[in-house]
Amino acid sequence: MRSSPLLxxxxxxxxxxxxxxxxxxxxxxxxxxxxxxxxxxxxNRPPDPIHVVVVANAPLAQxxxxxxxxxxxxxxxxxxxxxxRRAQVDVLVQSDGASITYRYDETRPEGRVARLAVERAIxxxxxxxxTLRATDEKVSEPGSRYIDFLVxxxxxxxxxxxxxxxIAYGIVDARKKKLLKxxxxxxxxxxxxxxxILLSRVVFLVFETVVLIxxxxxAFGVAVQGSFAAVGLLxxxxxxxxxxxxxxxxxxxTSTETAGGLMNLVMMPMYLLSGAFFSxxxxxxxxxxxxxxxxxxxxxxxxxxxxxxxxxxSSQWAxxxxxxxxxxxxxxxxLRVFRWQ
Amino acid sequence: MPEAATVxxxxxxxxxxxxxxxxxxxxxxxxxxxxxGLLGPNGAGKTTTIEILEGLTPLDAGEVRILGKPPGxxxxxxxxxIALQETELPEKLxxxxxxxxxxxxxxxxxxxxxxxGHLELDEKRTARVAKLSGGQRQRLALACALVGDPDLLFxxxxxxxxxxQARLKVWEIVLAFKAAGGTVLLTTHYMEEAARLCDRIxxxxxxxxxxRGSPQELVASLGAAQVIEVTTAPPLSDxxxxxLPSVVRVSPKADARVLHAADVAAAxxxxxxxxxxxxxxxxxxxxxxxxxxxxxxxxxxxxxxxA
Ligand SMILES: Nc1ncnc2c1ncn2[C@@H]1O[C@H](COP(=O)(O)OP(=O)(O)OP(=O)(O)O)[C@@H](O)[C@H]1O
Ligand SMILES: [Mg+2]
Numbered sequence: 001m002r003s004s005p006l007l008x009x010x011x012x013x014x015x016x017x018x019x020x021x022x023x024x025x026x027x028x029x030x031x032x033x034x035x036x037x038x039x040x041x042x043x044n045r046p047p048d049p050i051h052v053v054v055v056a057n058a059p060l061a062q063x064x065x066x067x068x069x070x071x072x073x074x075x076x077x078x079x080x081x082x083x084x085r086r087a088q089v090d091v092l093v094q095s096d097g098a099s100i101t102y103r104y105d106e107t108r109p110e111g112r113v114a115r116l117a118v119e120r121a122i123x124x125x126x127x128x129x130x131t132l133r134a135t136d137e138k139v140s141e142p143g144s145r146y147i148d149f150l151v152x153x154x155x156x157x158x159x160x161x162x163x164x165x166x167i168a169y170g171i172v173d174a175r176k177k178k179l180l181k182x183x184x185x186x187x188x189x190x191x192x193x194x195x196x197i198l199l200s201r202v203v204f205l206v207f208e209t210v211v212l213i214x215x216x217x218x219a220f221g222v223a224v225q226g227s228f229a230a231v232g233l234l235x236x237x238x239x240x241x242x243x244x245x246x247x248x249x250x251x252x253x254t255s256t257e258t259a260g261g262l263m264n265l266v267m268m269p270m271y272l273l274s275g276a277f278f279s280x281x282x283x284x285x286x287x288x289x290x291x292x293x294x295x296x297x298x299x300x301x302x303x304x305x306x307x308x309x310x311x312x313x314s315s316q317w318a319x320x321x322x323x324x325x326x327x328x329x330x331x332x333x334x335l336r337v338f339r340w341q
Numbered sequence: 342m343p344e345a346a347t348v349x350x351x352x353x354x355x356x357x358x359x360x361x362x363x364x365x366x367x368x369x370x371x372x373x374x375x376x377x378g379l380l381g382p383n384g385a386g387k388t389t390t391i392e393i394l395e396g397l398t399p400l401d402a403g404e405v406r407i408l409g410k411p412p413g414x415x416x417x418x419x420x421x422x423i424a425l426q427e428t429e430l431p432e433k434l435x436x437x438x439x440x441x442x443x444x445x446x447x448x449x450x451x452x453x454x455x456x457x458g459h460l461e462l463d464e465k466r467t468a469r470v471a472k473l474s475g476g477q478r479q480r481l482a483l484a485c486a487l488v489g490d491p492d493l494l495f496x497x498x499x500x501x502x503x504x505x506q507a508r509l510k511v512w513e514i515v516l517a518f519k520a521a522g523g524t525v526l527l528t529t530h531y532m533e534e535a536a537r538l539c540d541r542i543x544x545x546x547x548x549x550x551x552x553r554g555s556p557q558e559l560v561a562s563l564g565a566a567q568v569i570e571v572t573t574a575p576p577l578s579d580x581x582x583x584x585l586p587s588v589v590r591v592s593p594k595a596d597a598r599v600l601h602a603a604d605v606a607a608a609x610x611x612x613x614x615x616x617x618x619x620x621x622x623x624x625x626x627x628x629x630x631x632x633x634x635x636x637x638x639x640x641x642x643x644x645x646x647x648a
Contacts, residue, residue, distance in 0.1 A: 008445040012431060012438070019433040019469075177429035185395050185425075186446040186489070187418040341397065 005188055009196035014203060017166060027162040027204065031154050031212055038277075039147050039220050050114045053080040055094040060122075064093075067121040090114035144308075151216035152303035153276040158208055159235060160270065160296050163242035164249070164263050166204070167197055171250030172259040175341065184340035194335065198243055205239040206232075213307075226306035230313040234306065234323075238299035241326035245295070247334035270296040298322035345372040347406075348493055348524045349394065354403035356389050363389040365548035367403075369526075371493075376515065376525040378539035380532065380633065382643070386548040387528035388426050391497050394526065395423055408492065419447060422491030424482045426498050426528075432471040436462050439470060440484050447489035460484045460514065476507025483514055494518055496527040500534060512537060532633035544637055551640050559636045565589045565601035568635055569608060572597040572625040573616060581619075585611045592638065601631065601639075 017023055049071040054061040061074045075083065077094070084092045084103060091114035092103035100122065104111035174180050183193060213231070216222035224231055245266060253259035273280055273287070274296035283291060291297050302319035305311035313320070347370055354367040364386045371377045379387045392398040394405060396413025410417045430439050440453050457466060460480045465473060473481060479499065486494060499515065500508040515538055519525055529535050535542050536556045543553040552559060560566070565587070571577075582591045582598055587608050590601040602608040605628050616623045 003441065003445050005445040008442045012434060012442055015438065016431055016433045174431075178425055178427055179429060179431065181397060182423070182425055182428045182430075182485075183446075185397055185418065185421075185423045186443065187415060187448070188446040 006192045006196055006199070009188075009192055010199045010203075013170070013196055013200040016170075017200070017204065023166065026165065027158070027208060028211060031158045031208075032215060035151065035154055035212070035215060036219070038150055050091075050110070050117050051089040052114060052118055053083055053089040053092050055080050055092065057093075057095055060093070060095050063125045064118065064121050066125060067117070069117060070121060091118055093118055147216075147220045148222050148308050149279070149304065150277070151212065151220065151222045152307045153300050154216075155209055155212045155235065156238060156274070156296055156300040156303055157271065157276045158212060159205060159238050159299065160242050160267060162204065162208060163201055163239055164246045164267060167201065167243055167246035168249040168253065168259050168263055169256060170197070171247070172253050172256050175339070176256065178341070181341040190338075190340075194247065194338070197247065198240065201239055201243050202236065205235060209235040222307070224307050225310035226312070230306045230316075231303065233313065234299060234302050234316070234320075237320060237323040237327060238295065238303075240331075241295040241299070241323045244327045244329070244331035244334065248330040248337075251334040251338040270294050273297065275300050292318075293322060295323055295326040298326075345374055347371070348373050349405075349407050349526065351394065351403060351405040354390060354393060354405065355401045356386075356393060356398065357401055362548055364393070367543075367545070367548070367550055369543060369550075371524055371526060373492075373524055374519065374522055375540040376519050376527065376538050378535040378542045379526070379528040379545050380530075380535045380542050380637070381528075381545035382530070382641075385545045387545055388497055389548075390545070391495055391526065391528055392425075395421065395495050419449075419489065420492045422486035422489055422494045424479075424486045424496050424499060426501075428482060430470050430478070430481060430485070433469060435467050435469055436473070436481055436484075437466045439481060440488055443485040444488045450489040451487065453488065456484050456488045459487075459517075461510070474507075476503050476510065479503060479507065479511060480514070483511070487514075487518065492524060494523055494525045494527075496525065498528055498530065501530065508534070532637070536633055542633070544633075544640060546641050552636065556633060559633060560631050563590070563601055563631050563636060563639060565603045566631050567602045567605045567608075568629050568631050569600040569602055569605065569612065570594065570597050570625075570627045570629075571600065571612060571623065573621045573623050575621055577615065577619065577621060581615060582612075585615065590639070592642075594638075597625070599635075599638075601635070 050069055051071050052064065052073070054064065054072060054074050055077050056074065058074065061072050064070055064072045073089065080089075080092050081103075083089050087105075087108070090104060090108070090110045094101045094103070102115045102118065104115050106112065171180075184190070209232070213224060217224070249259055249262045249266070253262055273283065273291045274294050275281075276296070280291050280297055298319035302316040305316055306313070349371040350369065352368045354364050354369075356364040367386070367390055369377070379390060381387050389398060393400045394407065394412055396417065405412045407414075407417050408420055434442070436457065437453065440457055444450050444453050457463060460483060462477065462480055462484060465477055470478065470481065483499070486496075494515075496515065500511045503511065512534070515525060515527070525538075527538065539556065541553065541555050542559060543550045544559070545551070552562070554562070576596070576598065579591045579598070582588065582600060585600070585602075585608050587604040588600050588602045592599045600608065600612070609626075609628065612626070613623065
């Protein structure tokens with residue numbers, strides 16, 4: 001019996017993808033590896049101890065060792081100074097019994113903190129009594145760690161990479177192999193072909209997003225604070241925005257090489273500017289309007305807001321508008337300029 | 342018997358790519374149930390012509406009607422089957438998936454399994470395209486062309502690059518399609534293929550039809566059914582050779598001379614006698630039936646296939 005051409009075409013694309021180990025790795029494996037490597041590098045560690053070097057004074061060194069936050073070493077003056085210059089220690093302490101000298105780099109916060117901590121330890125060991133009783137409350141807000149920042153960025157980056165790669169490259173390859181021409185000679189509706197591209201993308205996009213969110217949650221405890229529906233909608237809009245761009249690249253590029261070049265041209269600036277690994281707020285103010293208009297920025301920012309800050313979708317209307325614009329404009333241009341051979 | 346209906350007609354077909362005049366005024370007419378061949382050397386404009394008719398290439402000038410409609414019309418695409426000169430079907434799909442995909446495009450067509458069986462691809466149903474041999478790929482291409490149950494089949498060099506056995510299978514499939522009432526337009530370099538499959542042939546060179554007719558008519562147009570190829574040292578002059586009995590034409594071919602003769606029994610003894618009289622050494626002599634190749638060489642002065 002005859003099945004629906006749209007379904008058959010969608011199936012063709014999905015099957016082609018699923019039977020390609022390389023493509024599978026880049027879409028699913030690579031982001032996982034990346035998340036693990038970055039997660040390891042930036043995992044939350046106990047705070048660094050304060051490194052102190054004491055100049056040839058065993059009793060003083062012994063006294064300071066009573067303070068658990070300090071890491072005390074003893075060294076001759078020259079050696080101690082050399083270590084300070086190399087920033088291997090935060091402060092150098094020298095005492096002649098009557099007075100005490102602190103040597104440290106004032107521009108390094110660690111130096112200033114170290115000086116105060118050593119002073120406090122010496123005063124306490126000399127019998128100073130605090131005038132007020134102090135209680136420490138240590139905070140680690142969910143959603144404020146680096147990995148919390150990273151996971152939404154990885155989702156955005158992955159949606160961009162997989163959409164562009166799978167669609168643009170796929171189209172150019174099919175044209176090169178005359179498959180597009182062959183299809184154009186059948187009664188196949190041209191719109192079915194283009195729709196099947198979007199449809200199969202949506203299916204994979206759901207998988208990609210779910211996998212990354214699950215890994216973020218299970219491996220790093222990155223929980224979705226906001227609504228899953230909002231995350232899903234943003235991923236969908238993001239995926240369609242990149243699909244629109246990819247369709248345009250596929251329509252314009254005549255060879256896989258040009259397609260690769262165009263994809264890098266599109267993706268490189270966004271990898272750097274759109275805040276995948278670090279906040280785009282570090283870039284100068286003049287660039288900000290431009291950066292905010294990029295689809296990956298809109299996707300990353302809105303995903304972060306929803307995942308980390310439980311922001312409602314309504315607060316992300318500007319980002320949604322940017323994504324919609326990127327989804328629609330290139331798509332319709334692509335429809336007009338699409339070449340079948 | 343009433344005249345068969347015209348399935349395809351084109352007049353004054355022209356197409357240029359930048360400064361290349363690929364097709365320079367081609368007229369064709371295909372009757373229902375016939376197999377029509379475009380025979381010509383590389384770059385003759387065969388592919389360009391057939392792709393214009395398929396609706397894939399826009400034409401510069403001329404008039405085309407296919408099944409009563411302009412080329413590329415949606416209703417025409419429902420009723421034609423196509424195998425392009427070079428298409429790579431999706432490598433990761435299986436034979437079955439490929440045929441099913443193409444079947445889905447046509448509102449009416451043949452059973453997928455029946456077509457796979459007909460093309461003798463049963464064993465390869467679940468094999469991926471990437472794993473098929475050249476002959477199997479070509480049969481798959483034909484399956485995709487036939488699964489829409491077309492009235493008109495366009496085949497661009499259906500057997501180029503295939504071994505003789507695979508070529509025979511392709512021929513069987515085309516002949517079966519024709520026997521069932523289908524109309525075929527094919528291009529080929531192989532005169533043997535043209536002679537075997539085609540009811541009528543147009544010989545195309547430099548974008549023009551330089552001769553047309555049935556294979557027999559074309560060979561008959563040479564005015565001599567036999568060919569003698571002779572190599573002598575030193576060569577005999579064309580004038581003396583032409584004077585031999587029943588020889589109508591003499592042409593050079595590398596070191597040899599090609600004689601078109603109506604009657605070998607008369608021409609050959611005379612040729613050998615001439616050699617003896619002139620004291621030249623006959624190094625090689627062969628005789629054979631005239632073929633389309635000879636027609637082509639006669640018309641263009643060059644070989645059909647690139648050396
Ligand atoms: N898209 C194109 N752009 C530029 N020139 C082209 C194009 N297609 C064909 N040509 C030129 O048109 C001429 C006819 O080409 P065509 O492919 O029709 O020949 P053909 O008879 O099919 O040859 P072959 O037997 O090698 O397949 C050639 O000179 C070719 O270089
Ligand atoms: Mg050709």
